[in-house]
Amino acid sequence: MSQIAVTLPDGSRRELASGATGLDLAKALSQALARDALCIEVDGQLTDLHLPLKDGATVRLLTFDDPKGVNTFRHSSAHLLAQAVVALFPDAKPTIGPVVDEGFYYDFAHPPFTESDLEKIEAKMRELVKAALPFRRFEVDQATAKTVFADNAFKVELIEGFEEGSSYYTQGDTFKDLCRGPHVQHTGQLKSFKLTKLASAYWRGKPQNPSLQRIYGISFPKKEQLDEHLARLEEQKKRDHRKIGQEMDLFSFQDEGPGFPFWHASGMILQNQILGFWRAEHEALGYHEIKTPMMLNEELWHRSGHYANYKDNMYFTEIDEQGFAVKPMNCPGGLLVYNFKRHSYRELPLKVAELGLVHRHELSGVLHGLFRVRMFTQDDAHIFCTPDQLGPVIEEVLHLVQRFYSAFGFEDVHIELSTRPTEKFIGEIAQWEQAEASLQGTLERMGITYKLNPGDGAFYGPKIDFHIKDCMKRSWQCGTIQLDFNLPNRLGARYVGPDNELHPPLMIHRAIMGSLERFIGILTEHYAGKFPLWLAPVQAMVLPVSDKFLDYGAEVVKKLRAAGLRAKLDERNETLGKKLRDAQLARVNYQLVIGEREADDGTVSVRTRANRQLGTLSVESFVGRCEVEVRERRLPEGE
């Protein structure tokens, strides 16, 4: 047979010479495709372009535009990295080099690398790119594979773990690496890359295994894409909430309390504004707010099951010879309040909110600004209801969550539904299925798109998680709705039904922000510290053109404060330019310049943080304008 035919994604057929490869197909289609194609999908199987095509196959050429193409590209980049490392450090043993969300990494058995090693490795990689070494695939049986990689115990271990034979790839004459593939055509395609981080990691992630040196990198086909990526990282660094938090005096961390944030006055304004909004939203829906103690008798945590499952993350102490634990969660305390009196079915659904300060002992190495702390405020609520009420209750929470996020400008919300784990779960399967159907039905009725994670639920119930995207396209899991078939039983929660019998209520844990502290961290980076007026710690700075107008300035500030605005007077003996600059750098929403004209007319000259002149306004009309902006919780525009 001298001809084969393949089907292309658009359904058309293409005839090729027998033995033609994916690359031949790409060449036949277009010059650009021959250059940009990274790998090919043949009957749903990813494979290499240099391999012959099967007659009658359905094929799809993949470029960097396809996520699978990105994967192949970055994976090949990891191999390029390994090749460079081995060339420079012949003793280094490559282990694994997978693709991750932000690029790729490769782990080597080798003493720690230094930053200057990274530069050398990058230079070697560029050399190898220039050489445009082809990737070639070889399939071998296990025994052969073991001889090929006999000098690398890690690879041998991997090979021993494989069910079938294995494959390896060469890049030029001197480098080969065990790999499932596929890979790009040649190293010349892997032009734009950057090694970003050095780290150590354990072989297979287990602390008892040898420690490996991990090198992280990122790569793109085009330099502009790399530059754009690096610019984005730069922007993220500029917006780092730890840096802005320091600049704006929002919070601090002290050696005396690692992982325990100290909230400064400006940061408390953010907290109080957010919580004011939060409370208003909850009150409107008939939530009751409670507050339970930070420390409770250890015996409660045994009964609740937290001791058994969570004690490594809890803080313990002793009071009057009794063991006590600092609460890592609010639910047991909340249930004590629920159990304090008898409840009727007529009270359900009962919605009980708690802004609970919880402490969790996180490993010292994972602490990270406000994003990972050991003490935080959960915007918790527990809803007690009957199974029949589940749908409407969930619908109300979904609306609330979306309204809440949208107030901060988070419109891109991604929702995931996690269902019963296959093993290790409590409760009846029928109960799970009813609840899952109810959650799923509600999501679908509301026309919400969501991702289903079968088996990912907690052992005590299914859950819905909310992920928000910040303006830098980073995703953050914040809100959660978790059904709990466990705790009401463990702690004996009941209500009296219409049948005058006692029944366990269905308990729902839910949070919108998750952690207030972390949410403020996210907001800080999302807004780059340029908070909307309703949140801003300092909303207006009054700037006298000279200290002759300090008295009038004080009068203006007094009026603004009387109207509920957070205003300050810059009393320093500085030039106007200096005061403007400092107010701008302090991210104050409005700069109010006052001089002779304004003092005479009772006005202020208004300049916005976005550097727009609003002209001269009477103090009253400026206040009116701000009141509207605050009431509507208007978001900053184009700053």
Place this chain on the structure above:
RNA sequence: GCCAACAUAGCUCAGGGGUAGAGCAGCUGAUUCGUAAUCAGCAGGUCGUGGGUUCAAUUCCCACUGUUGGCUCCA
């Protein structure tokens, strides 16, 4: 917790085996200023903590504390 790097003035950072430096912030004074940095002067540090080496340590070594980046992604 583990691996690595780092810790110098309120902040950002330079320096280096022999009495510690800059810019900004602060204070004092001059200037009285119209939309992103006025000028001059002053003050400010047990160089994270503890130990060791040395005639001498902030600098070199060790430990501790804290911070930073990693520690799920499987050839």
